[in-house]
Amino acid sequence: MSHLFNHNGANDTGYSQPPGLTCVNEATVPSGLVRQHSARWPRLSEPEMVRHYTWLSKRNFGIDTGFYPLGSCTMKHNPRVNEVIAQLPGIADIHPHQPEHHLQGLLSIFYEMQHMLEICAGMDQVTLQPVAGAQGEFTAIRCIQEYFRQRGEDQRTKVIVPDSAHGTNPASAAMCGFEIVEIPSLADGRMDLAALAAVADETTAAMMITNPNTLGLFEADIKEASQIVHDAGGQMYYDGANFNAILGITSPGLMGFDAVHFNLHKTFSQPHGGGGPGSGPIGVKAQLAPFLPGPLAARRSPTAQESVTAVDDYWYHWHQPEHSIGKVQQWHGNAGAVIRCWAYYRRYGSGLKTMSEHAVLNANYLRHAIHREAKKEGVSHLFVDGAETDVAKHEFTLSMQPAKDALGISAMDVAKGLLDKGYMAPTVYFPLVVPECMMIEPTETESKDTLDTFAEQFVEVLQTDAETLHAAPVTTPVRRVDEVYAARNLCLRHPFEDSE
Amino acid sequence: MSHLFNHNGANDTGYSQPPGLTCVNEATVPSGLVRQHSARWPRLSEPEMVRHYTWLSKRNFGIDTGFYPLGSCTMKHNPRVNEVIAQLPGIADIHPHQPEHHLQGLLSIFYEMQHMLEICAGMDQVTLQPVAGAQGEFTAIRCIQEYFRQRGEDQRTKVIVPDSAHGTNPASAAMCGFEIVEIPSLADGRMDLAALAAVADETTAAMMITNPNTLGLFEADIKEASQIVHDAGGQMYYDGANFNAILGITSPGLMGFDAVHFNLHKTFSQPHGGGGPGSGPIGVKAQLAPFLPGPLAARRSPTAQESVTAVDDYWYHWHQPEHSIGKVQQWHGNAGAVIRCWAYYRRYGSGLKTMSEHAVLNANYLRHAIHREAKKEGVSHLFVDGAETDVAKHEFTLSMQPAKDALGISAMDVAKGLLDKGYMAPTVYFPLVVPECMMIEPTETESKDTLDTFAEQFVEVLQTDAETLHAAPVTTPVRRVDEVYAARNLCLRHPFEDSE
C-alpha cells in the first residue's frame, strides 16, 4: 500500500519553484487573514509522487486495461490523437475572455461542432455550453420552462419520464422546479403509449425519453409518443446518452423531438477518466433556440480588417440568443473536451453511420454469442433477456432473476465473477424495471474475438458454484468492498488525529 | 495472455493513412523486386494495439513501479520535464545534415554539454558522439590507438583491466585489436598496485578502470596507478559508469586519467527503457583531442550576418578534429538523449555535488540499515560485505556465500525473493570477484523510508526457508523462468508454422 499522507519527508516540496518576483514593499496578507496553520498536506519529492500515482493507476481499470461493457456509458476506445490535439498550442493557454480575434480557431471549431451536431440530431440550434449530460438535460428543461413562461403557459408544471429513465432525467427536471410524472413500461420493456396518453395534458411541460431506450430497444412508436405530447401542448426531450446506436441512421428531429442533449464524452470519445470531465451540448428546435444559454458560436463574411486574422472564409463571433436563460457554466463549456470530440468527429465525418452500425452489430453479436454459449453449456435457463426483441440496438439487458431463484446467484455476484475474469462488469441493477438487471454495451471498438471470449467467460461464471461467486472477486487488488461499513463508519478523509 | 500474432482481424490496419499523392505514371517497383509475400504481421485496430501494449507494460517493472537497486546501473528517477523538453518543437524534426544556421539551438546545447562534461571530468575536450558507454570505451581506446600509431609506438598492443572490470571494458579494447591483460584485485576488493606495476610496460597502451570501482570502493591509490601507467608510457582510461558517486567531488582529471566516458543515461537520467537508448560521451586530455570523432560543437563570435540567427552572443558551428578517427555513429550521436540530459544537468547546475552526496549517503545508509536489521534479527552471519570498507561510495556489494554454505540459499534465490517483495533485484553475480555477489545501488532519488523498508524486507528474505526461496518468485506474472530451456529450445520468433 502506498499512502499519500504517510509521505512526510523533511524535503520542502516535490516542485521547486524559481525565485519569482521581488517587490519593494514586502507583499503581505492583512494580518487578520494570515494563514495560521498550513494544510497538513504530504511532502513528497517528484520521484515519490510519480511512484505513488503510478501505483494507484495500476490499481485502476480502464478501457485500455480491458473490455469495459458498462451499459449506458458507451465506454469506447479513446483515440490517442485526441490527446495530441488537446496539447497543441492554442488551447491550454486560451482564456475565454480574450477578444474574438484571438479565438478564431476555437470559434470555428465550436461552430463546426454545433453544425455537425445539429445535422446529426436534426435540430435547429446547438449550444456547447453544458458540461455533462445531466447539465444538458437541466439546461434544455430550463429553456422549455422559459418558453412556456413566455407563452403564458405557467400551468405546465409537470415532466413525464418513463420508469426506465436514467436518474438524471427526473433529477434535472425537479431541479428546474417541475413535478415528475413517472409512467410504467410495458411488459416487453417498451414505452406504454396508453399510459402516456393518460397523463399528457395541459399541465405537461415535457416528456423526457431516450431512444433506443435504456433497455437497448428502439421505440418504434416514438412518433406517436411525440404526437401525443405535442397534442397536449408539451415538448419532447431526447436523452442522447444512447446516441451511439443511431448516428446517421435516424435522429431525434426525425422522431419529433424538440430538444436533445449529447453526451460527447460517450458518443464522441472524450476521455472521462474516473467520472469526468464530460461535455453535454444540447440541440433544440427553432421555437426553443432563443432561450439557449449564450454565447453561441456564429459566423459571417469577414470585413477587410477581419480577414487578416480569419482562419478561413468566415469571421467567427459569439452570439447571444434573444431570450437566453443565461448561463449554466461560467464560461463557454468544456472547450478542451469539445476539441477532442471535434478530432473524433473528423475521423468519421460523413461516415459516422458506420460507427453506429458497428456499435449495433457488436451488441447484437455479443447478445447472440452469450445465448449461443449458454445453450452449448446448458445454462440458458439461468437468465432471460431483459426485454423481448429481435434486434437490440447498441446495448441489451439480461435479467439474472432465474439464477437468483434457482441458485441464489445475483446480478452482483455475476458482476464480481466477471471482475475475476479480468473484465469490467456491466452496469447492474439499472434500469430498475428489469429485475436483477445486467446492462451490457460493448461499443464498436471491441473485436469479435473479445466478444466471443467474453461470452464464453460469462457463461463460465454462470457455471461457477454460488459459494465461489459470493466470495468473488479474489484476484482483484481488494476483495468485495463493504459498502455498508463505509456508510456506517464514515471516513471521508485521512484521520490525521490517529496518525499523529 | 495477449499475443500480438494472434490478432488477425479482417481489418486493414490500425492506422488509416490519407490518400497520398498520385502520379501520372503509376509508381512502380522493378518487376523482379516486387514483394511476393507480405510480412506476416498482425492486424490490429488502434483499440487492440493500445490494449496490447498497455497489457505488456503492466507486466514490466520500471523505476516508476518501485525501488530498482540494480548495481552499476544508477537507476535513478527520470524527471518528467525531460520528456516535455524532448517533445518541444526543434528536436524531433531536425535533420543532422541541415545547415548550421538551422541548428544553432542544437549546437549551443551540444556545446554547453561538452563544456559541462569537460569541467566535471577535468578533461580538455568532450565529444557527444558515442551512443552508449561501451561505444564510448571503444571510441576512446581507438583514439589512444591512433595516438600511439601516430607516435610510432605500434608495440603498445595491450590494455590492462582489473578482474573486477565490467565486461564492456575488455570487449571494447579487444574490438580495437588490443590484447587484454587482466590483473587480480586485492583481498579487500581494491586494485593491486604491485600487480599493475608488474604488467605495465612498453607494450601497454592503456589501463581501463572505474573509480569508485565496481565494488563501490574508492581507489585511494589511483594517482599512484596513473603514475605507474604513465611511467610505462601508457594512457589511463576512466570508465565513467560510476560517475554518480563523484560529481563535483573529484574528477578523473584530478586522478590522472587521460580519457573517460560518461553514461549519460545513468548519471544524467536519460530514460533507457528496457536497455536503451543511451548516450556515452567521452572526454580526453589535450594529447588525445585531435583524434576524437567529429564533428564537435564549437563556437566563436558571430559575423554580422550570422548574428541574425544566433541564439546568444555566439555563433555555433561544427568542428572537425585534425586527426579524427572518423565516426562511430553515422550522425552526431543520440541528440535526443543529450537534450534530455541537458535538462537534467540544468536542474542541478553547480549543485551537481549535492546529487552525488545524496547518492553516497543513500548507499551507505542502506548498507548500514541492512546490517542493522540483520543484526536485530540474528541473520548477520548469512552474508558478508563484498569488500571491507568504512564508507562505500554510490553502491556496495554483499556476498551471499555464507548463506549458500549454511542454507543453500544463493544470491539468485535472494534476488528472486526480493521480486516477491515488490522490488527489482540488485545486480547479481557481478563483479565476478565477489562470490555470490549482490551489488546494490539505491541512487539519490530514493527516500529514507524506502531504504528502511527495503532493509527490513531484505532481512525478511534471508529469514525465509530455503525451499520457499528456491520456489520464488510466486507473485510475479510468471514464476522462475527456465533460461536453460530457452537456450536449448531456441524460439526466437513467433512460430507461424504451428499456428497455421
Added chain:
Amino acid sequence: MVDQLPNRGREAEMLQSMGLQTMEDLFIDIPADVRFKEELPLRGPQSEEEIIADARRLLGSNVDMGARPSFIGAGLYRNYVPAAVFQLVTRGEFLTAYTPYQPEVSQGMLQAMWEFQTLISELVGLPVANLSLYDGSTAAAEALTCAVRVHNRKASQSNTVYVSELIPPDKMSVMENYCQGAEIIIKTLKHNADGTLDLGGLKEAAGSCGVYLEQPNPLGILDEGLITVKDIIGANTALIVGVQPVSLGIVEAPGHYGADIVVGEGQPLGSPVTGGGPLYGIFACTKPYLRLMPGRIVGRSIDVDGKEAYCLTLSTREQHIRRHRATSNICTNETLIALMGAMHMALLGPDGLRDLAQRNLAACQRTKEILSTTKGIEIVHTAHHFNEFAIRVPGSAKDCLNYLDDNGIIGGFDLSTWYPESKDQILVTATDQTTLRDIEVLSAQLAMWSMHQGVSA
C-alpha cells in the same frame, strides 16, 4: 476511420452467425419514416495526420496567453503545472476509466479521490469535501441550494440567500438558474467604496439560509472583514465562502473563520485555463451539511478480508438512487481534472503551495508598484490584493485594452463587462508566470496610452 473499428471486414461473418444478411437487418426495428434517407451531409472522414494538420492550423490561429504579456485572469489563472502531472494523468488506467461503480477494480481512482478530499479539506479547513463539481460557478450555485435545504426550516427569511454584489454576472446567472427551481430568492450584499464588504448591511442577512462571499473578492481584494461575518449572521445562516485555492497557501482557510461551506474554482491548482473548461469545482462543508450536499464522495472502508479499501458512499443523496429527490442532478463530474489538482497539490506540499501563493502575491504587488507610478494610471482600491487588482485608465477601458492588444499585450479584463458603471476600469491579474519584463511592457504601453489620451507627465 477503419483503424478504430476492429470488426471492419468481419461484418458478413458476424451477421451470418446471427442468421442475418445485411447491416440493414440490424435496424429493421427503426421505422422508415424516421430514417435518414441519405448520408449525413458532413465532410468526409480524415486520417489522424490530416486532423492534426487542420487542428494545428485552426488552433494555431488562437492567441496563446503565454505567447505575449498577459494580465487577464478574472476567475481563471494561468499557473505553471508541473510536467509530472500531465504525464501521469494521461496514463490509460486513469484516462479511460469511468465512475468507479466496481470498487474492487477501481481502487486507484477511489483512493486518489479520497486523498483529493483530504487535500481539499485541509486546504479550506473543513472536515468534508466531495470529489468535484463541474466548476466554480456550479459549485457556488449548488452551495446556495444546499444551504437552503439545510436551513430553510429554521430560517426566518425562508428561501432566501444573500450574495455579494461583486459576483460576476456570468456566475450570478448560473446561480440564478440553479436556484430558480427551488424558488430561492437571491438578494445582494453591498460593498464599501474601498471594495470591502459593507459589514453594516450584512446584518440584514442574519436569519436567511445563507450568505455567499468570495475571498479574495472578484476585485482581487483580501477582505479582512470576512472573519467577522459568521458572528454577524449566526449559526442558522450558512456562511459560504468562494476561494481561489492558490491563495490559501498564505491566506487563512475560511473553515478557520467560520465558513460552513467553501467552494471555488479548482483550476489554478493543477489545470491550464483551456478556454474555460474542463475545470473542477471545489465543494467542502462541515458535518451538518454532509447528507444534503451535492456530488460524489469516497469513503474509506474495508473489504471482506478486513483490508483497507475505498468505495463511493452516501449515494442515497444522488440521482441514480434518489432520482427526483436527489440533492443534485450531477452524474458525470470532473474527476480527471480533480485528479490533476490532487497531483499538483501532492507535488507542491504545504511549502510549495505557500511558495506558489507567495509568487502570485509578489507578482501582483510588483505589478501594482510599477503601475502605481505609471503616468495616468490609478490603482482603484487601496487594499491588500492577492493576484489581481483594478486600475483606472484615461478614456475607456475597452479602448485602452484594444490599444494594448494592438501592441501585443493582453492587458487585463474590462470591468465594465461586470459592472457597467466601471467604464474606465481594468482588472489586472498577475500570476506565477508574470515576468518583470511583462510588467514593464504593460507599464510602458499604458503610459503611451495615457499620453495619447492627453495625460501629461
Added chain:
Amino acid sequence: MVDQLPNRGREAEMLQSMGLQTMEDLFIDIPADVRFKEELPLRGPQSEEEIIADARRLLGSNVDMGARPSFIGAGLYRNYVPAAVFQLVTRGEFLTAYTPYQPEVSQGMLQAMWEFQTLISELVGLPVANLSLYDGSTAAAEALTCAVRVHNRKASQSNTVYVSELIPPDKMSVMENYCQGAEIIIKTLKHNADGTLDLGGLKEAAGSCGVYLEQPNPLGILDEGLITVKDIIGANTALIVGVQPVSLGIVEAPGHYGADIVVGEGQPLGSPVTGGGPLYGIFACTKPYLRLMPGRIVGRSIDVDGKEAYCLTLSTREQHIRRHRATSNICTNETLIALMGAMHMALLGPDGLRDLAQRNLAACQRTKEILSTTKGIEIVHTAHHFNEFAIRVPGSAKDCLNYLDDNGIIGGFDLSTWYPESKDQILVTATDQTTLRDIEVLSAQLAMWSMHQGVSA
C-alpha cells in the same frame, strides 16, 4: 533540484544513525589531492519552468523540417508516427526500466522485443533478428565483423569484405573503425553509370567473407541486379543487404533473394529523425550466423510451472559473459526506440506498411515527374527510385541549396558531401509527409535558380 532529492533535510538524521557527523565523513576515502577545491564552475540550478523556457528558446531557434518544404533524407526519413506510439512508449513501466535481467518482472518488455524480433524477421525475410543495435551504421559495421567471424576459416580471401562504393563516407568510417581491430580489409564494389551495381566486377568478391550492398542504394535506386548477387558470390561469402525498412512494404525482402544478413536503419519505422539519434539498428540473419551475431536476443521459454515466459538468451556471445571474446561490446542498446518501431509496425499491419511504402514511392515518383519537366533540372539516373533520387542542377549543388534555403526550402542533400566529383548533384527525398504544394514550390524555385544560372526556357 530539491524536488529530486527525497532525503534533503534528512541528512543529519541519516548520518547520525550511521555514527557519522557530516556529509564530508562519507568521503574520507577520497584523498585531498584528488578533490575539487571549489564548487563546480557551472551555472546555478534552475527550476523546471526556467529549464523549459530556455529549452523553448534554444530549440525554437532550430529549423524544423516540418515547418517548410523539406526534401532532405539521405538515410533518415520523416514518416508520420501515429499518436498512440508516443503515448504508449512513455508509460513509466517501459520508459524507466532497464535491460530485463530479471525476466519474471520484465515479461512485458521481453515479450515486446520477442515480437519485435518476429516483426523484423518477417519484414526482411530471415529467421533470426536481434532486438536492436545502435543505428544503421553500426549494424552494418557489426555485420561485416560477424561475416568475417563466420566465414574467415573457409574464405579464399581471408579477412576481406567488399562494400558498395556508394556507401556514404560517414557510414564507411563507422565500418572502418569497427573493422580495423580485426584487421579486416574493406574493398569496394563499382557501380555502373546508371547507378546500378557492376555485376561483372562483383565476381571478384567471391571467396571473400562478405559483401555489403544496399537496397534501395544510397542514390535511392531499387537495383534489380541484387537478386543475382548471391548466386555470383556463392554460399561461403555472406550477402549483407542494408535496407530502408519502409521500402519492404512493396520491395522484395532480401531474405527472399539470398541475403544472409540484413541490416538497416530502423528509424523510418516508429521514430522521428531527432537530429540523428536515438535511432535503432536492424540486424537479422540466417541460422548459421546466430551464435556469432552481435546484440541481445530474447527467446520464448517456460517458467517452472510450464507457463509461457520470455527471457534473454544466447548471452554467452555477450560481453558480460564472454568479455574480450564477446561477439560485440554492445551493452546498452536502443530497446525503447525499437519498441516504438514495434508499436508502429503493429499498428500498420501488412497493409498499412504497404500503403506507407506506396505513399513514399508515389511521392518520390511525383516529385521526379515534376522536376523532370522543371527548367534546367535533370534527373541523373533513369532508374526505379524508392523515395529519393539525384538531380543535376545548373551551377553548384551547394549554391543551389543555399538559394533554396534563402527561399525557405530545404532542397535536399548536397551529394558532393559524399561523392566529391558530384558537385552539381542533389539527392532529393520525398516521404509520406511530402505534399504537392511542397513539390511545386521546390520546382518553381529550382526553375528560378536555373534562370539565375542562365538556363533559358
